[in-house]
Amino acid sequence: MTDITDSTDTRTGWLSDHELEQSxxxxxxxxxxxxxxxxxxxxxxxxxxxxxxxxPDGSISRALVSGRVLYGELVRDALLRHIEKDLGPLALPRxxxxxQPFTVAEYFPDPSVTGFHDPRQHAVSLAYVVPVDGECSPSxxxxxxxxxxxxxxxxxxxxxxxxxxxxxxxxxxxAHLELLP
Amino acid sequence: MTDITDSTDTRTGWLSDHELEQSxxxxxxxxxxxxxxxxxxxxxxxxxxxxxxxxPDGSISRALVSGRVLYGELVRDALLRHIEKDLGPLALPRxxxxxQPFTVAEYFPDPSVTGFHDPRQHAVSLAYVVPVDGECSPSxxxxxxxxxxxxxxxxxxxxxxxxxxxxxxxxxxxAHLELLP
Amino acid sequence: MTDITDSTDTRTGWLSDHELEQSxxxxxxxxxxxxxxxxxxxxxxxxxxxxxxxxPDGSISRALVSGRVLYGELVRDALLRHIEKDLGPLALPRxxxxxQPFTVAEYFPDPSVTGFHDPRQHAVSLAYVVPVDGECSPSxxxxxxxxxxxxxxxxxxxxxxxxxxxxxxxxxxxAHLELLP
Amino acid sequence: MTDITDSTDTRTGWLSDHELEQSxxxxxxxxxxxxxxxxxxxxxxxxxxxxxxxxPDGSISRALVSGRVLYGELVRDALLRHIEKDLGPLALPRxxxxxQPFTVAEYFPDPSVTGFHDPRQHAVSLAYVVPVDGECSPSxxxxxxxxxxxxxxxxxxxxxxxxxxxxxxxxxxxAHLELLP
Numbered sequence: 128m129t130d131i132t133d134s135t136d137t138r139t140g141w142l143s144d145h146e147l148e149q150s151x152x153x154x155x156x157x158x159x160x161x162x163x164x165x166x167x168x169x170x171x172x173x174x175x176x177x178x179x180x181x182x183p184d185g186s187i188s189r190a191l192v193s194g195r196v197l198y199g200e201l202v203r204d205a206l207l208r209h210i211e212k213d214l215g216p217l218a219l220p221r222x223x224x225x226x227q228p229f230t231v232a233e234y235f236p237d238p239s240v241t242g243f244h245d246p247r248q249h250a251v252s253l254a255y256v257v258p259v260d261g262e263c264s265p266s267x268x269x270x271x272x273x274x275x276x277x278x279x280x281x282x283x284x285x286x287x288x289x290x291x292x293x294x295x296x297x298x299x300x301x302a303h304l305e306l307l308p
Numbered sequence: 309m310t311d312i313t314d315s316t317d318t319r320t321g322w323l324s325d326h327e328l329e330q331s332x333x334x335x336x337x338x339x340x341x342x343x344x345x346x347x348x349x350x351x352x353x354x355x356x357x358x359x360x361x362x363x364p365d366g367s368i369s370r371a372l373v374s375g376r377v378l379y380g381e382l383v384r385d386a387l388l389r390h391i392e393k394d395l396g397p398l399a400l401p402r403x404x405x406x407x408q409p410f411t412v413a414e415y416f417p418d419p420s421v422t423g424f425h426d427p428r429q430h431a432v433s434l435a436y437v438v439p440v441d442g443e444c445s446p447s448x449x450x451x452x453x454x455x456x457x458x459x460x461x462x463x464x465x466x467x468x469x470x471x472x473x474x475x476x477x478x479x480x481x482x483a484h485l486e487l488l489p
Numbered sequence: 490m491t492d493i494t495d496s497t498d499t500r501t502g503w504l505s506d507h508e509l510e511q512s513x514x515x516x517x518x519x520x521x522x523x524x525x526x527x528x529x530x531x532x533x534x535x536x537x538x539x540x541x542x543x544x545p546d547g548s549i550s551r552a553l554v555s556g557r558v559l560y561g562e563l564v565r566d567a568l569l570r571h572i573e574k575d576l577g578p579l580a581l582p583r584x585x586x587x588x589q590p591f592t593v594a595e596y597f598p599d600p601s602v603t604g605f606h607d608p609r610q611h612a613v614s615l616a617y618v619v620p621v622d623g624e625c626s627p628s629x630x631x632x633x634x635x636x637x638x639x640x641x642x643x644x645x646x647x648x649x650x651x652x653x654x655x656x657x658x659x660x661x662x663x664a665h666l667e668l669l670p
Numbered sequence: 671m672t673d674i675t676d677s678t679d680t681r682t683g684w685l686s687d688h689e690l691e692q693s694x695x696x697x698x699x700x701x702x703x704x705x706x707x708x709x710x711x712x713x714x715x716x717x718x719x720x721x722x723x724x725x726p727d728g729s730i731s732r733a734l735v736s737g738r739v740l741y742g743e744l745v746r747d748a749l750l751r752h753i754e755k756d757l758g759p760l761a762l763p764r765x766x767x768x769x770q771p772f773t774v775a776e777y778f779p780d781p782s783v784t785g786f787h788d789p790r791q792h793a794v795s796l797a798y799v800v801p802v803d804g805e806c807s808p809s810x811x812x813x814x815x816x817x818x819x820x821x822x823x824x825x826x827x828x829x830x831x832x833x834x835x836x837x838x839x840x841x842x843x844x845a846h847l848e849l850l851p
Contacts, residue, residue, distance in 0.1 A: 150331050155338045155377050157432045169565055170584030198334050198430055201414060201422070203531055222532030223585065224618055225665050230848060231407050231434060233382060241382070241848075249379055251338045253412060253432075256586055295850065302845030303587050305773060305784075307838065350746055351765030384712055403713030404766065405799055406846050411667060422667075437767055476669065483664030484768050486592060486603075488657065512693050517700045517739050519794045558698050560792055563776060563783070588774050593796060595744060602744070611741055613700045613796075615774060 151248040158252035159206050160232060160293075161192040162300040163214060165274060166258045172304055175280045175297070176263065178213055179271035182290065184246075187270065189288040191296060193252070202226055202253060210257060213269055219261030228253040229303040232296050243292035256300055277306035332429040339433035340387050341413060341474075342373040343481040344395060346455060347439045353485055356461045356478070357444065359394055360452035363471065368451065370469040372477060374433070383407055383434060391438060394450055400442030409434040410484040413477055424473035437481055458487035513610040520614035521568050522594060522655075523554040524662040525576060527636060528620045534666050537642045537659070538625065540575055541633035544652065546608075549632065551650040553658060555614070564588055564615060572619060575631055581623030590615040591665040594658050605654035618662055639668035694791040701795035702749050703775060703836075704735040705843040706757060708817060709801045715847055718823045718840070719806065721756055722814035725833065730813065732831040734839060736795070745769055745796060753800060756812055762804030771796040772846040775839050786835035799843055820849035 150156075163176035177189045194209040196202060203222055210220040232252040238244035243252075265272040275285055281301050286294040301307040331337075344357035358370045375390040377383060384403055391401040413433040419425035424433075446453040456466060462482050467475040482488040512518075525538035539551045556571040558564060565584055572582040594614040600606035605614075627634040637647055643663055648656040663669040693699075706719035720732045737752040739745060746765055753763040775795040781787035786795075808815040818828055824844050829837040844850040 146334065150335055153327065153379050154331055154335060155379055155381075157336045157338055164586060166586055169569060170586055171565065172586045196336050196432060198336055199416070200336075202412060202432065203533065207531060221583065221620075224526060224528055224532055224534045224620060225591065226412050226667070227408070227410065227591075227665065228412065229408065229587065229589075230846075231383060231409065235380070251377060251383065251434075258583075258586060298850055299845045299848065302842045302850065303589070303773075305588070305842065307841055307845065307850075345767060347767055350750060351767055352746065353767045384714065388712060402764065402801075405707060405709055405713055405715045405801060406772065407848070408772075408846070410768065410770075411665075439764075439767060479669055480664045480667065483661045483669065484592075484770070486661065486769070488660055488664065488669075508696065512697055515689065515741050516693055516697060517741055517743075519698045519700055558794060560696050560698055561778070562698075564774060564794065589770070589772065590774065591770065593745060593769050593771065597742070613739060613745065615794075 155249045155251050157196040158193065158234070158250040159196060159202060159209060160252045160254040160296060161206055161210055161220075161257045162255070162297065163192060163210065163218070163220070163257055163259045163263070172256075172277060172306060174274035174276060175300075176214070176259070177273050177275055177280070177285065177289075178265060178269040179273070180269055186290070188290045189273075189285060189293075191293050192257075193293075195250070206255060206257065210259070213266050214259060214263040214272065215266055217262040217264075218259045221258040221260060223255065223257070226253075226255075228255055230254045230296070230299050232292070234291065238292075241292070242295060245291060254296060254300065256304065277301055277304070278308065281306070281308055336430045336432050338377040339374060339415070339431040340377060340383060340390060341433045341435040341477060342387055342391055342401075342438045343436070343478065344373060344391065344399070344401070344438055344440045344444070353437075353458060353487060355455035355457060356481075357395070357440070358454050358456055358461070358466065359446060359450040360454070361450055367471070369471045370454075370466060370474075372474050373438075374474075376431070387436060387438065391440070394447050395440060395444040395453065396447055398443040398445075399440045402439040402441060404436065404438070407434075407436075409436055411435045411477070411480050413473070415472065419473075422473070423476060426472060435477060435481070437485060458482055458485070459489065462487070462489055517611045517613050519558040520555060520596070520612040521558060521564060521571060522614045522616040522658060523568055523572055523582075523619045524617070524659065525554060525572065525580070525582070525619055525621045525625070534618075534639060534668060536636035536638060537662075538576070538621070539635050539637055539642070539647065540627060540631040541635070542631055548652070550652045551635075551647060551655075553655050554619075555655075557612070568617060568619065572621070575628050576621060576625040576634065577628055579624040579626075580621045583620040583622060585617060585619070588615075588617075590617055592616045592658070592661050594654070596653065600654075603654070604657060607653060616658060616662070618666060639663055639666075640670065643668070643670055698792045698794050700739040701736060701777070701793040702739060702745060702752060703795045703797040703839060704749055704753055704763075704800045705798070705840065706735060706753065706761070706763070706800055706802045706806070715799075715820060715849060717817035717819060718843075719757070719802070720816050720818055720823070720828065720832075721808060721812040722816070723812055729833070731833045732816075732828060732836075734836050735800075736836075738793070749798060749800065753802070756809050757802060757806040757815065758809055760805040760807075761802045764801040764803060766798065766800070769796075769798075771798055773797045773839070773842050775835070777834070781835075784835070785838060788834060797839060797843070799847065820844055820847070821851065824849070824851055
């Protein structure tokens with residue numbers, strides 16, 4: 128959930144940066160979070176994709192694919208757009224046919240409310256696991272992309288490098304996949 | 309999803325009617341939909357609650373409990389607030405411990421996009437089935453409340469009296485409960 | 490859920506036909522049901538696959554992919570085995586990474602219990618939607634395979650050709666996919 | 671998943687101990703696992719119930735409510751029966767209206783297959799979170815019942831006292847409830 132992501136969004140013309148900032152102080156914002164995964168031919172997850180990102184405060188953090196749903200945009204299309212923006216146009220995401228999210232992450236400016244934290248806004252995020260079949264390359268917004276095994280993703284070193292509660296969201300995804308140790 | 313509901317919301321002071329109207333033209337709004345149900349001691353649904361409401365265009369329609377999530381409000385609290393507002397303070401709603409919704413309903417001003425239709429806004433709504441144990445009485449916003457059996461709820465006469473796609477949302481809930489014929 | 494399917498299973502040697510028959514009178518049998526679907530690049534379902542099968546009583550019925558889980562077999566592998574047995578070795582099923590079923594269908598010899606009916610046994614079936622990417626050809630057990638649009642699948646003519654409650658299971662799948670009209 | 675539980679089941683007459691033992695070597699057995707929880711008026715989980723049980727090998731272990739589904743029995747009724755057997759007749763379980771399980775736990779005699787381990791059998795278990803409102807007292811089969819906070823339940827000391835992978839199942843339940851730290 129980076130500023131960079133959102134200035135890209137606002138360049139589409141739906142909302143100026145100033146207007147978006149104002150709305151963010153008044154309304155919860157609709158978000159999607161995606162955990163990109165590599166699966167084998169049996170559908171079993173072998174690796175989870177983690178971006179490396181410059182955060183608003185200048186720190187660098189591992190992160191999931193995350194961004195807002197635009198006015199008039201379907202959740203399915205927002206998922207595709209954010210995955211392709213972060214993983215490149217050849218990622219071939221396999222958005223699931225049902226959009227029942229595995230969880231709803233509620234991000235607040237106050238980190239103590241739910242543990243999901245976004246200093247800029249109150250966001251209600253629908254979270255999905257999305258297999259990607261194609262070539263993934265970190266986009267301009269991301270510094271790097273690594274593929275972690277389920278055990279690595281559940282481990283303390285990945286956790287230490289993620290902020291805003293996204294390490295917890297990753298563990299909720301691992302649990303949903305029955306891959307949490 | 310009535311205007312009346314929302315003017316109640318706005319009286320809380322988070323957003324003036326005018327400001328809300330402006331944001332609605334620019335951002336998807338976070339909503340919750342709740343299907344209130346009566347269950348027996350085995351957890352089996354015996355009846356589903358349907359409100360009777362005056363709609364913005366002056367027509368009268370059966371409706372589910374529905375309303376927006378306020379800035380700073382948890383989804384769980386929004387669910388409770390809307391259920392108590394529509395069914396009264398003694399309804400004793402049993403909000404489920406997990407907030408994984410059974411579906412996500414995307415309402416658009418254009419009814420052809422998803423079939424879920426709200427002339428005022430683009431709303432992304434998390435939908436839940438919520439057992440209510442207590443005394444339910446339709447609030448000031450609702451003209452009436454009826455309890456329909458699963459078969460009645462799935463039937464054509466209920467369907468004919470619901471607008472905006474809420475009859476379809478009711479059928480999705482019945483399917484989730486394995487009560488769709 | 491055909492006898493033919495199960496005699497194939499028993500040929501694997503885990504259980505003789507006679508022994509399986511005896512157990513079926515005493516224990517619920519673990520099953521999987523799969524609704525094979527064609528999806529577009531956005532993950533949206535365009536068609537649902539329906540087999541045409543000779544049933545135990547000699548009638549011909551449309552049917553979903555369905556079969557039992559063998560001793561020592563993972564649910565994921567049972568799903569793959571039954572899909573490949575019914576749709577051929579080139580079907581390329583995309584079994585979902587999470588095995589949370591969209592519903593649990595309880596089949597009883599008495600059709601009045603749940604509406605899911607299997608004259609041979611009490612089966613507890615985990616139901617999944619499974620996209621298939623490859624060439625599908627009905628196997629020796631199936632007489633034919635047709636691809637129905639969501640509207641066709643929800644319609645009365647498909648419903649009239651399915652037995653044992655599988656038309657209802659198909660509607661529950663359509664509801665889970667938000668494709669139920 | 672104790673022998674004691676199952677000899678109780680077999681006393682109902684469906685299957686002799688010897689016959690059950692034979693079937694267990696040939697068919698996966700249908701199970702339910704329940705995580706009993708205390709919830710507050712907002713539906714938020716405050717405590718999770720853990721039994722203390724004598725295991726088949728003579729060791730003592732914390733355990734979830736768990737047991738098999740009998741021939742002819744609905745999953746809903748099996749859940750109620752096992753909860754009342756383990757927590758007493760005054761527990762007032764609130765079995766959820768939808769029986770979509772939060773996960774499917776596959777127990778094998780070989781602990782290396784899935785991490786869910788049962789030395790006696792291959793069991794496929796549907797797992798649910800079940801609020802209990804009433805007085806809970808450990809039954810004859812259970813030595814004790816403790817109520818752990820979500821943080822305690824996720825901690826290493828509870829984990830060290832659970833066997834067969836049930837500590838992992840408990841963490842999957844906590845994740846589903848968004849209570850996993």
